[in-house]
Amino acid sequence: xxxxxxxxxxxxxxxxxxxxxxxxxxxxELARDHLEDSGYQVVKGIISPVGDGYKKKGLIEARHRLExxxxxxxxxxxxxxxxxxxxxxxxxxxxxxxxxxNELLAQEQNNDDVDTVKYGKKRRIEDNHxxxxxxxxxxxxxxxxxxxxxxxxxxxxxxxxxxxxxIEEIVGRFGLVCITRSGNEPLKFIHQSDTLWKHxxxxxxxxxxxxxxxxxxxxxxxxxxxxxxxxxxxxSVLNYIREHKLYTxxxxxxxxxxxxxxxxxxxxxxxx
Amino acid sequence: xxxxxxxxxxxxxxxxxxxxxxxxxxxxxxxxxELARDHMHSTGQYKVLEGIxxxxxxxxxxxxxxxxxxxxxxAKLALQTSDWIRVDEWESQQPDWTETVxxxxxxxxxxxxxxxxxxxxxKFSDDKNPTVTSNxxxxxxxxxxxxxxxxxxTPGLWLDEHxxxxxxxxxLVCVSRGGLHSERTVHESDILxxxxxxxxxxxxxxxxxxxxTEVRRALRRNASVKYLIPDSVLQYIHQHNLYTQDSEKRxxxxxxxxxxxxxxxxVSSLDD
Numbered sequence: 001x002x003x004x005x006x007x008x009x010x011x012x013x014x015x016x017x018x019x020x021x022x023x024x025x026x027x028x029e030l031a032r033d034h035l036e037d038s039g040y041q042v043v044k045g046i047i048s049p050v051g052d053g054y055k056k057k058g059l060i061e062a063r064h065r066l067e068x069x070x071x072x073x074x075x076x077x078x079x080x081x082x083x084x085x086x087x088x089x090x091x092x093x094x095x096x097x098x099x100x101x102n103e104l105l106a107q108e109q110n111n112d113d114v115d116t117v118k119y120g121k122k123r124r125i126e127d128n129h130x131x132x133x134x135x136x137x138x139x140x141x142x143x144x145x146x147x148x149x150x151x152x153x154x155x156x157x158x159x160x161x162x163x164x165x166x167i168e169e170i171v172g173r174f175g176l177v178c179i180t181r182s183g184n185e186p187l188k189f190i191h192q193s194d195t196l197w198k199h200x201x202x203x204x205x206x207x208x209x210x211x212x213x214x215x216x217x218x219x220x221x222x223x224x225x226x227x228x229x230x231x232x233x234x235x236s237v238l239n240y241i242r243e244h245k246l247y248t249x250x251x252x253x254x255x256x257x258x259x260x261x262x263x264x265x266x267x268x269x270x271x272x
Numbered sequence: 273x274x275x276x277x278x279x280x281x282x283x284x285x286x287x288x289x290x291x292x293x294x295x296x297x298x299x300x301x302x303x304x305x306e307l308a309r310d311h312m313h314s315t316g317q318y319k320v321l322e323g324i325x326x327x328x329x330x331x332x333x334x335x336x337x338x339x340x341x342x343x344x345x346x347a348k349l350a351l352q353t354s355d356w357i358r359v360d361e362w363e364s365q366q367p368d369w370t371e372t373v374x375x376x377x378x379x380x381x382x383x384x385x386x387x388x389x390x391x392x393x394x395k396f397s398d399d400k401n402p403t404v405t406s407n408x409x410x411x412x413x414x415x416x417x418x419x420x421x422x423x424x425x426t427p428g429l430w431l432d433e434h435x436x437x438x439x440x441x442x443x444l445v446c447v448s449r450g451g452l453h454s455e456r457t458v459h460e461s462d463i464l465x466x467x468x469x470x471x472x473x474x475x476x477x478x479x480x481x482x483x484x485t486e487v488r489r490a491l492r493r494n495a496s497v498k499y500l501i502p503d504s505v506l507q508y509i510h511q512h513n514l515y516t517q518d519s520e521k522r523x524x525x526x527x528x529x530x531x532x533x534x535x536x537x538x539v540s541s542l543d544d
Contacts, residue, residue, distance in 0.1 A: 022299065022499040029496035076498075210486045210500075213479040228306035231299040232478065234499075235353060 008142040009035055010044040011177060012100050014084065014093050015148075016056055016216065017049045017065050019241065020072045021233045023214040028078050031147050031177045034206040043142065045078035046100060053090035054261050058220060058252040062086075064244060071236040090261035093146070094166040097174055101144045108141060145204075146170055150180035153203075154189055156196070160266040164195065171199040179206045223247040283319040284408045286312055287383050288415040288445060291363065291372050294327040295337055295484050296509065297347045298501050301325070303480065305357050308415050308445045311474040323357035323415070324379060331369040333529045336488060336520040340364040342512060349504040369529035371539050372414065373434045376442055380412040413472075414438055418448030421457050424464065428531045433541035435463050441542065443470040450475035491515040 011031055017024060024047070032042040049065040050056075062085035069080035084096045153176065156167050170176060172195075180186045186205050190196040196203065214232045222229045224247060230238060241247060288308055294301065305323045312318040327343045328334075337343075340361075347359040363375045387410040421444070424435050438444065440463075448454045454473050458464040464471060482500040490497045492515060498506060509515060 025499045029498050033495045210483075210490075211479050211481045215478070218478050227310045230306050231302045232480075 005039050007040050009040045009042045010046065010100070010104060010142055010144050011042060011147040012046045012048060012097060012144055013147040014048045014096055015050060015152075016054070016059055017047060017069050018056075018059055018216050019065065019219060019233065019237060019246070020047065020069045021214045021216055021219055022231075023212050024216075025072060025076075025078070025234075026208075026212055027147060027149065027179045030179055030206050030208060031204075032077075034204065035177065038204070040143075042077075045073075045076075045147075047073060047078060047080045048084045048096055048100070049080070051085040051087050051090055053088070055090070055255045055258045055264075056260060057255045057258075059255060060246055060251050064240075064246055068237045068240055071240055072234045074236070090265075092163070092166055092262070094163075094169050097144060097146055097170060101174065104142055104144055143175060145175035145177050147177045148179070150178055150182070150186045153178045153180075153186050156193070157189070161262050163266070168195050168199075171196060171202050175202040175204070177204045177206060179208050181208050181211055220247045220252060224249060224252060282317075282408060284317055285387065285410040286318045286320050287322045287324065287379070287410065287412045288312075288320060289324045289326060289376060289379055289412055290415040291326045291375055292328060292416075292420075293332070293334055293337055293484065294325060294343050294347050295334075296343065296487060296501060296505055296514070297325065297350045298482055298484055298487055299499075300480055300482050301484075302350065302354070302357070303476070304415055304417065304447045307447050307474050307476055308472075309356075311472060312445065315472075318411075320356070321410075322383075323354075325351065325357060325359045326363045326375055326379075327359070327361075329364045329366055329369055331367070331529050333369070333523050333526045335523045335526075337523060338514050338519055342508075342514055346505045346508050349508055350502045352504065369533060371434060371530070371534075373437050373541075374539055376412060376414060376438065377542075380442070383410055383412055411443065413443040413445050415445045415447070418446060418454050418457070421446050421448075421454055421464075424461060425457075428535065429528075430530075431534060431538050431541075432463060434539075435461075436467075437542055439464055439467040439471055443467075443472070445472045445474060447474040447476050449479055450477065488515045488520065492517055492520060 011028060013024070013027065015024070028045045032045070035042050047069045049062060049069055050059075052059065052062050066080055066082050066085055073080055081100070083099060084091060156162055178186055190200055190203060219229050219232055222232075223241065288305060290301070290304065292301070309320040309323070312320050325347050327340060327347060328337075330337060330340050344359060344361055344364060351357050351359055360379070362378060363370050391407055424430050446454055458468050458471055458473075487497050487500055490500075491509065
C-alpha cells in the first residue's frame, strides 16, 4: 500500500461504552497490531463515549461512562475523551471525527510552528461542512481512523441511521478499521456498496481469530442478576460500578420507548 | 427458624479445585471460578468457600510447558487481588506427575481436617443450642472446562476407576460454551452418566476463546495480549522472556507423562 510506510495513525472509537469492557480494549490492541503490521505507526487511541442525547435504552449518565472509560484506559496508550458527551445534543459520528481530526492538526501545528511550508497545505476541516471534492488527509500528517466492530460497518445499511455523505466522508477522507469475527461478512458488505467499494483501500478489516464476545449488554445483564463480571472488565471499572450502584433493573429501563436520536433526526419521527 | 435461615444453615460448604497447566493463567481461567461459584450458589444447595488453582508439575511433559516456578508466580500475581481464589503449589512440587485423583484426595483430606477443626470449635462455644443440627460435611469438586470432560475419552489418559472417583465421589463443575456438547459427553459415557447428578454443567454465554494456547501464540508473534491476562502477568512474562518459539518446542515429541505412568504404575482406587 503506497504511502503507508511510517504514516502515523490515531484510532478513534465512538460508542456507548455502557460500560466499557475488555472487549472494547482488545479492539484497540488488535487494530494497532494489524496496522503496524501493514507499516503504519499507531500513536494514540481515543475512546469517545456517546452523549446522553443518543437516547439508547439502558444508557446511563455520560459522566459515569466517561469515568469508567478513563479508569479502564489509565496507564495505556488509549485515552478517554469527554468532548462528544459534553455536547448538548447527540452528534453525528462524522462531526466527532472531524473535531478530533482538527484537534490533531492543531497539535501538530503547535509542535512544528516554524515549518510553515510543510504544513501550509493542511486544510482545517469546517465542523459543519464537507465538500466531496476536498483533498483527503495530507499524507505527511497523522491520519485519524474510526475504529469499530463489524456491526457498525453493517449499520451503514440501516435506513435513516446514517447520512450517505457522512459515510462517504468517514471512509473517503478518514478511514475505517473494522474488527470482525467473520472475514467474509464485512467484505461482502463492502462489495455490495458502491461507496464503500470506492474507498475499500481505506477500510481495514481486522480478523479477530480469538472470539471475544464480552458485550456490554451481557455485562449489564449479569450485573442486574447479581452475577459476577470479574475478569470481563478491568477491576477498577468493576469497583466503580459497585460504588455507584450502576446497572440495575431501573437503569435498563431508561429511554424505553424513546426513538434513537439519529432516527429522530433523519426521519423527523417524534419521541413517544 | 425461618426457612431462609434453615436453607443457609444447610448449604453444603464447597471448595472448587482447578487442575491444569496454567501456561499461562488467563482471565478466562479466572472466569471459570466466578461462573462456577455463581452457579453453585444459585442451586441453593452450596456455599462456595474457596477456589484453588493447582498448576501441574513439569513432569507432565506437555509441549510448551514453561517451568512450574514461573507458572506458579504468574498465577499468584493474577490472583493477588482475589479474596477467595488462591494458588496451591503441592501438585507442582511432587517429583512425578500426579494423577488428578491423588491431587483431589490430598486437598480433600486437608480441607476436611481444617473444616472439622473449625466446626468443633464452634460447637463448644455455642452454649445456647446444645442440640444444633449437624452441619453438612465439606465437599471438594473439580472445576474444569469442556475440553477436560472430553479428555476422559482419550485412550490411556484416565483409568475408569479414577473417572468414577472424580465424578462419583467428589463431583465436577464443568464450564462450557453450552450448545449441549458437554451434555452429550456425559450421555455418551456410562460412568459419567451414572454420576450426572454430581456433574454440574455451567454455560458460559459470553464466548471468550482467549485460551492460554492463543495467548502463547500471540506472544510468540509479538501480538498484544493485553486485557486477556492481567497486566501483572504480562509484565512478568516480558521480564522473564517467557513464551518464545523455543519455549513452545519444549517437550516436543515426548509422550505425556500420564500415558506412560498409568500404563505401568496405575494408582489404586479409593476402594483398594
